[in-house]
Amino acid sequence: MKPTRPTNPGAAGEPSADVRETGPPGGGAERPGAAGPGGAAGSAEHYLEVADLSVAYRTAGGEIPAVRGVSFGLEPGSKLGVAGESGCGKSTVALALLRLLPASARISGRVLLEGEDVLAMRWGRLRAVRWAGASIVFQGAMHSLNPVHRIGDQIAEPLLLHDRAGPAQARARVAELLEQVGLPAWRARSYPHELSGGQRQRAMIAMALACRPRLIIADEPTTALDVMIQAQILRLIDELVTDLGISMLMISHDLTVLADTCDRLAVMYAGRIVEEGPADDVFAAARHPYGAALSAAFPRVGDPSSRRAPRGLPGDPPDPAALPSGCAFRPRCPEVQERCAEVDPVLWPAGPRRSAACVRVLSPEQARAAGVPPAPAEEAGTGPAAEGEPRADRDPQAAARPQPQPEEM
């Protein structure tokens, strides 16, 4: 179910989501003003604009940063995919957009939905926005549906409350919605447990569409599903988003799903966006070593280079409470340089409508302008994109490397 999308990033009228450079709050001194290419500074054309969003969780052991300064914009009708591994902050971003985070979370930055700051909204307005402005589709459909209510009643609830529809009107709309998501209308009378996993996810999508939102946030919408059902659901989402002209933010750990469904792709690592660009380009030739490693971790069946050669990265995702200095990816990076320990990279332009938070994308002139130390001499001038591939034969003991020595020894 390849979506029909323009392959030429520069095509006229192409909807686009763009991610712009940002740093963590307070780090302004060393940040260059390099804006992402294609990144329109004005928010007028963005349906959703996120600026310098940071989230930290208060715990007994102090504040743990989960999202560290994330900015992106989403134009009407465009689809942005956010990829990353567990703990990288991608789900926190999704929840923060609608202020669905637990009370222990401290949020800063701006989330502008049609120019209105979600983070500063009053409750009544926020409820309206959650129904009609942007709605969210979660991963576990079983847990998000109330087991003691019929599907139809659950879909009708926001219609009755928010749209103030009459019962007959609501019933008609529910039937229409169910048909849209490929469920027979009589399913409105079913309870969640009578539906299969795929059908439940369809019902969740119908609920999300009930009040005709202009933005759908899909958080791992297909993760618990089998390949065949996943393909069905992705195809459905793709058709709906295209037909209804709504924007979508899709969050997944599966880069292939995002590359297939979305126009643009953002890769997150340790609470930051480290790479952003047109989905196909990022997936096929990432400029950030982490993006490259992540896409190499999803082998293409039939590709001789990945046959009997699984690829991964040594080490583990970092502990958000103890991030390394400089680039957070440094300890696992196959292309690490000396200057990586000193520079905290931000999204720098890395090709047409692309950006990456890696010093290797900077030309010597750009590096000088950004105040980044020069690359080691032998590396200067080499294009970084091609060597983004991680080495397949890393020493396994490297996996143990970041672990501190137990103090008893």
Add this chain to the structure above:
Amino acid sequence: MSAPADAPRDTGAPAAPVLGAAGLRVAFAGRAGRGTARAVDGVDLDIGAGEIVALVGESGCGKSTLARALLGLVRPTEGRVVFRGRALGHRPRELKELRRRVQLVLQDPTGALNPRHTVYDAVAEGRRIHSGSTADEQEHVAEALARAGLRPPERFFLRYPHELSGGQRQRVAIAGALVLQPEVIVADEPVASLDASVRGEILQLLLRLRDDYGLAALVVTHDLGLAWNIADRAAVMYLGRVVETGPVEDVLSAPRHPYTRALLSVLPESGSGEPQVLAGEPPDPTRIPGGCRFHVRCPVLASGAAAAAGVAERCRGEEPGMLSGSGAAQVACHWAHAPERV
């Protein structure tokens, strides 16, 4: 550890099977008025020495049940498990002997390690079960940890599972299997609960264990990419049966069964033409359709191609035979075998 001598790889000739299923069937009594679920419904499958076999299928196809039956954890209702040429009896002594030489690695290493046991205890457990506490236990544990890629092993001895990352936990689980110097590892979705970047490292480990020690493996997975990454041979399972099997290059590059084709076509970024999304839900092992069990969802039958090849009647009424457990590419499909196919 002494590697088994008969661990040829890429020799072309089929290696002698170490572990296999012969006509295996497992049925579970139905719950709450439902019929008997035929989870495994007639499977022949051999794992040769030093061979990595991927058992691929969607959830509910019976692949995990088959894996557990091979370890004697589930008792077959019919057929046998064959280990080193001998049918497995289900007396405690025989089972214990099998479980020394065949090891299981589970999907979720967090759940598979007892949270109250240290890494050392978790790894030593198998040895203590089979040979008691011996003086050289510590050496063996250290060696197993090192071989699983946890170095230096001493540093991990006294850790508890919750102090390790997901990838390290899975390495501990694998070390716990290696300490018994098994001949075969049965791994049920060994990387499905791990992060993508960590996954490759664990798969490399399985490959290296095979290359260095001739360790055979049956890898149960829903992930075709994983099969492509490490397996020598793949068996695609649908509703309790293996419907296509053969060398990975054949099965995944030139699939012949419509089900395998559909599975491959819906992989995101597969780039292999129009995806063939099968309608409906995966069917129910309590109600296996007659004829070819795939015929109700078969796109070839639905498109009329099977009728054109003159096999439509057989698809609906005649069950394609069981595939043999080893050897070259085979497919259980009337249409794929039809001579009139165009």
Add this chain to the structure above:
Amino acid sequence: MSRAALVWTRRRRALAGYARAFAGNRGGMAGLAVLVLIALTALSAPLFIDDAALSLTGAEGGRFQPPGPDYPLGTDAFGRSVLDLVVWGTRISLTVGFLAAFVSVALGTLIGVVAGHFGGWTGNVLMRVTDWFAVLPALVMAVALAAVMTRSTLTIIIAIGVTAWPTTARVVRAQTLAVEARPFIERARALGGGHAHVMLRHVLPNVMPVVLAQTTLLVAEAILMEATLAFLGLGDPGTISWGGIIQEARNAGAISSGIWWYMVPPGIAIAVVALSFTMCGRALEGVLNPRLRERP
């Protein structure tokens, strides 16, 4: 450092963690403080109370002397100091409480783990037996047992032990089922571990926290039961126990003649010890069972 020493370091640190969590529970700490005090009193009682003062004939006080400087809690029908009696009674009450709780927890744990592990036919039979014991009025059962056996402290312990186990068995079985469903049990079986291995190495350590908390709660129950049996005249007549004192007081007509100091002190002692054990038990439950701990 050797491996064994390291293991000990780890264990000590884990224990210290538990101790810290326990110390955070005010009720538990209060209960523990009271218990320590009572236990010390019970242990040191022979140092400051001599046998003569407790014998029916050797007591020096007058009959039913009210509390005063010589006898802080007055005297009983035989002129013995009630304070001495209550302090001495602590010894029997605690002994019986601990031993009976131990017997019943051991029995309950054995039956609970076996029923949970084997399930099926074995488990069903065991649980029906448990249910049968559970619906049987424990007091009546204990009275019957104590009546047919010789009247001794051991009889009381056995009577309480065999009637109090069903609760433990049920709790342990439920916990066993939860543990058995976890993948590490399947791993242990796949490694070749037999029933004994799975039960001893995996199930038991994981149900131990529940068992420990259950024991503490049962001690309180056993002390109450012992007092009840002694009050009903089924205790060992040769020993002094709290229930026995109250029984003697009742026989002597303490209620009608307003001799409150004969009855109230042992009653308060029973209540305080039972409450302390319960508070300790609840605190321990919270510390050892993380699921309860996370609840605010």
